[in-house]
Amino acid sequence: MRTRNEHKEQLVEEKALELLVTHGFDGFSMQKLAKAANVSPATLYIYYKDKEDLITQLGMIHGTKMVDVTLEGFDPHMSFEEGLRLQWRNRARYWLENPMEAKFFDLLSHTPYHKVIAMKMNDRFREVMTVFGRNAVEKNELVRVPFEVYWSIAFAPLYNLIRFHFEGQSKGGKPFTWSDEIMEQTLSLVIKALKP
Amino acid sequence: MRTRNEHKEQLVEEKALELLVTHGFDGFSMQKLAKAANVSPATLYIYYKDKEDLITQLGMIHGTKMVDVTLEGFDPHMSFEEGLRLQWRNRARYWLENPMEAKFFDLLSHTPYHKVIAMKMNDRFREVMTVFGRNAVEKNELVRVPFEVYWSIAFAPLYNLIRFHFEGQSKGGKPFTWSDEIMEQTLSLVIKALKP
DNA sequence: TTTATAAATGAATGTTTGTTTATTTATGGA
DNA sequence: TCCATAAATAAACAAACATTCATTTATAAA
CATH class of the missing domain: 1.10.357 (Tetracycline Repressor; domain 2)
Known part of the structure; x- marks a missing residue:
């Protein structure tokens, strides 16, 4: 089976923090995060159940x-x-x-x-x-x-x-x-x- | 000319505060506010230039x-x-x-x-x-x-x-x-x- | 080398978003 | 009374939203 790209996962985490801090919870979206981390939106839903889960885990x-x-x-x-x-x-x-x-x-x-x-x-x-x-x-x-x-x-x-x-x-x-x-x-x- | 309904305006202000506090800036939207205040979304744009202006004025x-x-x-x-x-x-x-x-x-x-x-x-x-x-x-x-x-x-x-x-x-x-x-x-x- | 399986994706889902437009409604001043 | 004008609206807009689906890709174990 394919293994998870740890580097990619960490990049998502980093970019999420960055976007949340610079644009606020208001201006934050899954699509923006996906774009910023060079990842498909669908990938985020492999890492996290949903948006709430993403923020909670962070x-x-x-x-x-x-x-x-x-x-x-x-x-x-x-x-x-x-x-x-x-x-x-x-x-x-x-x-x-x-x-x-x-x-x-x-x-x-x-x-x-x-x-x-x-x-x-x-x-x-x-x-x-x-x-x-x-x-x-x-x-x-x-x-x-x-x-x-x-x-x-x-x-x-x-x-x-x-x-x-x-x-x-x-x-x-x-x-x-x-x-x-x-x-x-x-x-x-x-x-x-x-x-x- | 028609006069502005002061009561309506004040209700909008109240409901905006209420929605912002209970659901956060995240879960706040013009349409939700319009519904909560029994007002057309377009009416909000008579009172306020845009969403940012609404929050700033508040x-x-x-x-x-x-x-x-x-x-x-x-x-x-x-x-x-x-x-x-x-x-x-x-x-x-x-x-x-x-x-x-x-x-x-x-x-x-x-x-x-x-x-x-x-x-x-x-x-x-x-x-x-x-x-x-x-x-x-x-x-x-x-x-x-x-x-x-x-x-x-x-x-x-x-x-x-x-x-x-x-x-x-x-x-x-x-x-x-x-x-x-x-x-x-x-x-x-x-x-x-x-x-x- | 093959196979089973999870990672990863591009494209699409239906919904909600902020905002505008065309239209109707009410009212102070003529 | 009637008219000018601003208030108020319903309906619509494209864009952005969270999330899903069908498919492809990589890899550990056989």
Whole structure:
């Protein structure tokens, strides 16, 4: 029997991400993807059940990859400050090195697909973070607040900073770009907020 | 000459928001909107130049309304804590009372339309906030940090909390809902972070 | 070398898309 | 009352859409 062309499959994956990010979910279609990846539309339906399946699979792949990267070198028994620093650094590095994935994920999180993927993929991260948070509170390194409050303070500013970076957000004309100093400055404010 | 049916026009606006929020930009079409608002597709092209114009206008309307509400009772010469508190309260109230608008805006901010609208409508808010921030720094009520860092700490957590609320985000099953205590708790951490 | 089988395709399916055109309908001002 | 004019429409348009079908192509195992 004939074997699957792995190179072709990977190209489809790449181009799908590219098209989704540059033209939005709105302007994305199977035919455009097929053309961009030099593949027959019918081939896409060998790889994926349908359009929804394509996007869901893409989300899962990059979602788990992102969680893996975020938790690289992480141990829930680290000190709170050390652990949070490591996660910020890991995420920032990954996103800056993989802007397509970063933007795709940001996009995806604001579509109906989000729920399906978040459910499956956040579980691991959520679990680790719950242990980490509980330990930190017990060691008196972290204020005791509901999970959602903690999350909103600990990570929302990082996401926002990255969005600013990719949008080149500016204050009265001066464009904004990421720097380690900016991250460090923001992170230290966050840590200050979360100390008991 | 015949006069425009204002009621019909407003219904179109309402239904457009509803469809966009429930089915996403993806699943939105002029024909669906026409059907939902009991109007001929051609009528939409009397109200709006094209689909892009429809969405842009919708964004502008709700964008300026949101800025107005946020700045209700605000004065850039308020103390920093008082001013930030007021803005958080204003935004939270508006979003909880107008979930459709809130979700629409969240959605919109992750599409190519975003840039067009943000440019025009954020100007006023940005200007007021710049004065407010400068004053607060001079009075030694606010740390001196780049605008983007300030923004990421001061508002990103609020946005995140609202998203959690609308998604019913949960930790191990318990669903999350907004409460004034939760907001107060988060806001006080934010203020702690931003104090010099 | 042959054969069975999955990969890959080009062309077509019927549907939905955004938008326009020709026509009818309502109404403020003459 | 009647007329000019804009509102509103039903029906249509080509283009783009997701998906399928009949067929060809490549290859692992026999």
